[in-house]
Amino acid sequence: MERHTLNHGKPLTLRFNFLFVPDVINLLSDHIANQIAAGEVIQRPASAVKEMLENAVDAGATEIQLVIKDAGKELIQVIDDGCGMSATDARMSFERHATSKIKDINDLFSIRTMGFRGEALASVAAVAQVEMKTRKADSEIGSRIVIEATEVKQQEPCATQPGTNLMVKNLFYNVPARRHFLKSNTTEFRHIVDEFTRVALAHPGVSFRLFHNGAEQYHLEKGKLKNRIVGLLGNSYEKNLVPVEEHTEFLNISGFIGKPDAATRTRGMQFFFINNRFIRSSYLHHALVQAYDGLIEKDAFPFYVLFLEIDPARVDVNVHPYQARGEV
CATH class of the missing domain: 3.30.230.10 (Ribosomal Protein S5; domain 2)
Structure with missing residues (x-):
C-alpha cells in the first residue's frame, strides 16, 4: 500500500507492508475437551467411584453394589436398581453437560441431587473403556452401550435387570502418564473406601455392598444412621x-x-x-x-x-x- 503526502511541496511516498497472520484460535474437538475435563473431574479411581455411586443414588436406587478389581485400575463396576434409562438417554448421558437434574438457571439454586454438571460420565468415558447396560422398569428390553475414549463402539438392545450396570475398565489406558502416577493398590483402594464411606453414610436408607478382587469388604443393610456408622x-x-x-x-x-x-x-x-x-x-x-x-x-x-x-x-x-x- 502506498500513501502520498507533501514534504515542503515535494511529493513523498510512504509504503506500508501488512503482515497477514492466519487465525490461531481453534474450537477443541469433543474428544480433546472431554480429556481436559477428565483431568479435573477424574483424578484417580476413587474419583470415578464417587461419580458413579452418586449417579446411582440420584437414580433412586435402594440397592447398590460396587465391584473393584486391582484397586480400580482394572475394573470399577456399579450395579444399581434405580430408574434406569432409555436407549436415547443412555447415549445422551455420555455427552458433556448432558444432565437430567437441571433444566434452567433457577434449578442451579435449588439443587438437591448429588450430581448436576453433566460432566461425570463424559469424563470417565474419555479416559477408560466403558460398558453400560440399563433398563427402565416399565421396559421389556434394555440397552447396552460400549464407549472407548469418547468413541461409541457399539449400542444395541440387550436383556438386563431394571436399573443400571456400569463398568469402567482399564482407567487411564489412553493416558499413560496419569496411570503411571497412580499410587500403590493399597493407597488407591483406601481412597476408594473413603468415597464409599461418605456416600454410604449420607444414605443409610440405601443398602450398599463393596467387593474388591472377588472378596466382599462391606455389606451394609438399609437402616438407621447409627447402624450405618457402626457397620462402616x-x-x-x-x-x-x-x-x-x-x-x-x-x-x-x-x-x-x-x-x-x-x-x-x-x-x-x-x-x-x-x-x-x-x-x-x-x-x-x-x-x-x-x-x-x-x-x-x-x-x-x-x-x-x-x-x-x-x-x-x-x-x-x-x-x-x-x-x-x-x-x-
Whole structure:
C-alpha cells in the first residue's frame, strides 16, 4: 500500500507492508475437551467411584453394589436398581453437560441431587473403556452401550435387570502418564473406601455392598444412621456415639458426635454433610473443635457425623467440580 503526502511541496511516498497472520484460535474437538475435563473431574479411581455411586443414588436406587478389581485400575463396576434409562438417554448421558437434574438457571439454586454438571460420565468415558447396560422398569428390553475414549463402539438392545450396570475398565489406558502416577493398590483402594464411606453414610436408607478382587469388604443393610456408622467404622464406635438434633428457622442439624474417648490422633473421622452432600469446611470444623476445648488433648481430633439441612438457595455447591466444597 502506498500513501502520498507533501514534504515542503515535494511529493513523498510512504509504503506500508501488512503482515497477514492466519487465525490461531481453534474450537477443541469433543474428544480433546472431554480429556481436559477428565483431568479435573477424574483424578484417580476413587474419583470415578464417587461419580458413579452418586449417579446411582440420584437414580433412586435402594440397592447398590460396587465391584473393584486391582484397586480400580482394572475394573470399577456399579450395579444399581434405580430408574434406569432409555436407549436415547443412555447415549445422551455420555455427552458433556448432558444432565437430567437441571433444566434452567433457577434449578442451579435449588439443587438437591448429588450430581448436576453433566460432566461425570463424559469424563470417565474419555479416559477408560466403558460398558453400560440399563433398563427402565416399565421396559421389556434394555440397552447396552460400549464407549472407548469418547468413541461409541457399539449400542444395541440387550436383556438386563431394571436399573443400571456400569463398568469402567482399564482407567487411564489412553493416558499413560496419569496411570503411571497412580499410587500403590493399597493407597488407591483406601481412597476408594473413603468415597464409599461418605456416600454410604449420607444414605443409610440405601443398602450398599463393596467387593474388591472377588472378596466382599462391606455389606451394609438399609437402616438407621447409627447402624450405618457402626457397620462402616466398627463396633467400637457404638458406645461412644452421642445423638445431636437441633431445629432452627435457618437450618436443621442432626447426626452424632463422639464422646471424648472417641477422639483420635489422626484426621479422617470427621464428616459434615450439607443437604446430604459431603463437604470439607475448616470453619465448621474449627467451631466444633472449640466445643471440645478442655475435653480432649490439643492434638486430638473429635469424631462426628453431622448433617446440616438448609434451603438449597442459601448454599452454593457450584464451587469446584469435585463438589466437596460449598459456600453458605
